[in-house]
Amino acid sequence: MNPANFTQANLGMLLWAVLIAASFFAAAEVSQAIDPVLLTALRLLFSALMFVPLLWLKGSAPMTLAGLRAHGLLGLLLALYFGSLFEALRYTSAVNTGTLFTLVPLLTLVFEAWLLPGSGLRRRLLPMLVAGAGALLLILKGGAPGQLPSLYAMGIYALGCLAMAAYSPLSQHFKAGSLQGRSPAAMTFWNMLFGSLFLFVASLASGGWRSAALLRGNDLLWLLYLALFATLATFWLLHRAIGVIAPSTVISYIYLSTLFLTLFHWLWLGQGPQLTEMLGALLVALGMLGLVRGSRPTAAAA
DSSP states (O other): OOOOOHHHHHHHHHHHHHHHHHHHHHHHHSOTTSOHHHHHHHHHHHHHHTTHHHHHHHOOOOOOHHHHHHHHHHHHHHHHHHHHHHHHTTTSOHHHHHHHHTTHHHHHHHHHHHHSOSSOHHHHHHHHHHHHHHHHHHHGGGSOTTOOOOHHHHHHHHHHHHHHHHHHHHHHHHHTTTTTTOOHHHHHHHHHHHHHHHHHHHHHHHTGGGGGGGOOHHHHHHHHHIIIIIIIIHHHHHHHHBTTBOHHHHHTTHHHHHHHHHHHHHHTSOOOOOHHHHHHHHHHHHHHHHHHHHHHHHHHHO
16 A cells, blocks of 8 residues: 555545544444443444455554554553543533543643654644644534533543543554554554454453443444444554654644534534634644644655
8 A cells, every 4th residue: 555645635634624523423323321431442443344354455564562552552542532422422522522632732842842852833833722722613512501511521531631642643554563564454453453452351341341231323423434434444544644743733723623513504514614723723734734734744754
């Protein structure tokens, strides 16, 4: 599989932003009576299995013990993020989780400065802050007036956001070492597989596996949708872009997800745009333009 160029990577991340926006609502459609750890384990396992035919036909780089350790750590980060999302959605809304997720690009920049120093971080800080401010203006209007989110839910999801923030820089760090030469498909498969194993073990330990009896056909359909579009596709696109675009810029495409969520409310739900939303949309567009332009030299140097 040929690596993506700068334009292809950015176009892929545009699709990523659309799929992420839809995932917040799809995850909330799954029955709240089922253990979120079990749900996430099934979601990651379904995603990993979908890559088996491709890896069987195309092959992959030989696996080493160091490579297994790297995939295990990345899989653990995925397990922490997705598990925290399902758990948080038991106690708060998709709007609140989406709002907290806007902090992930800034946290990614911190991890990038630690793991990948000297990658033009200063050029991206101001555009990222501009885009983040715009995203907050877009998404905060969705909360009910005077209604504070659950501190437990937001605390749990904050830990998951930290795990997600570390994922992209750590992936690029490993790609220069123990995972060198591994394709986006192989990266996605092994990380998803390890993530699902961690979560299945946790579900067995907590007894959450018993809630599998409550799974309905509708839940399985939503899980398959999440596995195919919101997990497998998004993480393949993510790994396709990592190394071509700076990790903090890659994850900053979440700001466009908030814009797509707002456009959905405008165009399909008939909600007229507010002044703050229009300002937020403008800030997101300007911030993302600055981030993409600031990432081009990094990509060229790589």
